[in-house]
Amino acid sequence: MARIAYILLCHKDPDAIVAQARRIAAAGDFVAIHFDGRAAQADYDAIRRALDENPRVTFAARRLRCGWGEWSLVEASLLTVRAAFEAFPRATHFYMISGDCMPIKSARFAHDFLDAEDCDYCECADFFESDWIKTGFKHERLIYRHWFNERTQKRRFYASYALQKRLGITRAVPKGLQIRIGSQWWCLRRSSIATILEFCAARPDILRFFATTWIPDETFFQTLVYHLIPRAEIRSRTLTFLIFSDYGMPASFYNDHYDLLLSQNHLFARKISPGATELKARLGELYVDPDARFRISNEGQRLYTYLTRRGRVGRRFAGRIWETEATLGQEHELFAIVCKKWHVAKRLAYAIGAELEMPVVGYLFDEMDANLPHLGGIDASMQKRHRHRRSFLRMIFEYHGTRRLAICLDPADLDILRDLAQDRTTLHVLEIDCELSDAYLEGHAKRIGLASDATAASVLQTLVPALRGDIAFERDAMRAVAGGRLAILQQDGPGDEQAQALREFLPVPLETAQRLARIPHLFSD
Structure with a gap:
């Protein structure tokens, strides 16, 4: 039977992290935690005190200071994956989640779902041909080196980019790699994780390449999975239900979204509003309920698109010639x-x-x-x-x-x-x-x-x-x-x-x- 090791990346709300870890452990699964190095040491100490004695919980060897769009997010993920791989030899699957995620199915449903098919769940769209990137940088993410955080060091980020572009300083994608892109919330089998970790140890040049790409958490694991795992064993989708607005911002879920979330064809949802305490409590109880039953309608994305665009009337400013x-x-x-x-x-x-x-x-x-x-x-x-x-x-x-x-x-x-x-x-x-x-x-x-x-x-x-x-x-x-x-x-x-x-x-x-x-x-x- 499937046993899941959750790779939990988080940076706030220690009480919620402790509750999430205990819930996962109570259902027979495992959790490996990376708590952002930018967060307060006191919060991290509180999490350790609450969970250190739990044999189904482990922690990344180091706390990294993570920044959006940086390699640090991938590095933290790798540290936490290694910790989980070594600490939980019985884990059959490794599932990446964040502190804003909550289960929308029971543990029993999740285990049966993963047992039903021997495959990995990782969105692996073609980086260059797909429309996954809606606006902004595309090939520039790869061919230029990005040392600075675009959000916190905006002037340095764009000055560095402009200088490289003016001087024609570019680089090629490593030979043999087809760059893929997709959601960072993947679920991989133990054998696939072992293959990826071995590849990382053998090819530090690949890690160096991704370390200076922009937003590598959307490309690193996605590219390696596509490169290392047989195509027939990859399902290019995420098991985490998430919705992005037209402006690229993730939608939040609230107390009245409980029934909607349960009807989606996913195992977790992101992101749950911090104030949705009733929703979190109900979803927490759901995960450990072995008798829970689900009716999948999977209309969430269509509903969101309809409701957010309602009232927007398209206008044509010039007639078509015909x-x-x-x-x-x-x-x-x-x-x-x-x-x-x-x-x-x-x-x-x-x-x-x-x-x-x-x-x-x-x-x-x-x-x-x-x-x-x-x-x-x-x-x-x-x-x-x-x-x-x-x-x-x-x-x-x-x-x-x-x-x-x-x-x-x-x-x-x-x-x-x-x-x-x-x-x-x-x-x-x-x-x-x-x-x-x-x-x-x-x-x-x-x-x-x-x-x-x-x-x-x-x-x-x-x-x-x-x-x-x-x-x-x-x-x-x-x-x-x-x-x-x-x-x-x-x-x-x-x-x-x-x-x-x-x-x-x-x-x-x-x-x-x-x-x-x-x-x-x-x-x-």
């Missing part, structure tokens, strides 16, 4: 039915089409099967439909030989509606304002991938109000764009008001509008 040069023409009339409930909009659209003998297509910019004719390939992908939207619609008009066409749009299709409103065609817009229950919004979240059947109820309770607010935002923005072209059909409105809304939208007599307003089961789910 859109500015294409027009539907003044001779055409386009009837756009906007509704979040697609089945409701399509029921009404096809009823209108039958009543007025007008061609109808469904959500042509949102679903592949939208009652479309074959148009020579422009209809074959959503990307083509969006890229050539005016030409696409004009081809539908021409295919049917008509001057009238009814389509369906989602309220989120704001840029499409804005584009059509700017065209010379005659545009009519009908909004169907439906009632959206919590149950419907939960189903909507699952349909768009923000949730699944395994998502915890507490997560859905947080998500549903956000979705409701998002839909309200889309509705208000759509109404502003539609302006005087807009008619609104209220689900809960009286029949005469519904008929009046349809008359505003369509050139039909009152009797026809009343007949359309009485479509059986129009609003049924």
Whole structure:
């Protein structure tokens, strides 16, 4: 059975470190600790007094003063790995964590997970070809030597870099190494650790190279694992759940994230807020609970992206050439039915089409099967439909030989509606304002991938109000764009008001509008 030796790098909160180590030891695992040399000696002494007698806890031989982006972080990791390797011969896996990490699965789950597959978990993306580095230095991290800390010695860091660049002083990557990059939170088997330690002893030149690269904790172990371990035995991922913002800052987790964290396909999470004492207590109890069961939905990253970007509306400051040069023409009339409930909009659209003998297509910019004719390939992908939207619609008009066409749009299709409103065609817009229950919004979240059947109820309770607010935002923005072209059909409105809304939208007599307003089961789910 798997036994894990946790490599714990930390620099604060001695009480939390002691609690973490005791928790790990109580579950039958091991922990090796490096407490940053920059931290107070009194804090380190307190940790040693509390844990020195525990046979499942050991410490790095030396305390190094660590700095972000420096070799010192890798050196501290190597010191702690060696201590764990020697102290715990029964350890089968070595898992790097920080003082901000907490388990989000039980020890039993973690052991079973690692037993299931004989492999290493280490993110090993290609340094040069991948998009792992979003901004800033890339190859400059390697070909120039970095002796100074960019955060604490910024002037020296950039002066040194500028001088080397001006003088053309560069260096090559050591022969035979393919530089890889990824998360520093890896989990490696004992055999892989032994191989890496032997390699480090035999190749001090490799250590010297990485010692003056920038942010080597993202490249050192990742490159050696890829270089030394068979590819089939590497899973290029981290077992630690972490999220970075658009600005490269790690997201923190709080007390109300408990259910969300447990549903992720990871063993630990980083980083837990220092103030989330309730969350830490619950996760601590979870790790030593052998009966804990988990439902994995793994929507955390998608949820974070959705919630943080909600309300950001993309803007184009210049029209695309194929859109500015294409027009539907003044001779055409386009009837756009906007509704979040697609089945409701399509029921009404096809009823209108039958009543007025007008061609109808469904959500042509949102679903592949939208009652479309074959148009020579422009209809074959959503990307083509969006890229050539005016030409696409004009081809539908021409295919049917008509001057009238009814389509369906989602309220989120704001840029499409804005584009059509700017065209010379005659545009009519009908909004169907439906009632959206919590149950419907939960189903909507699952349909768009923000949730699944395994998502915890507490997560859905947080998500549903956000979705409701998002839909309200889309509705208000759509109404502003539609302006005087807009008619609104209220689900809960009286029949005469519904008929009046349809008359505003369509050139039909009152009797026809009343007949359309009485479509059986129009609003049924």
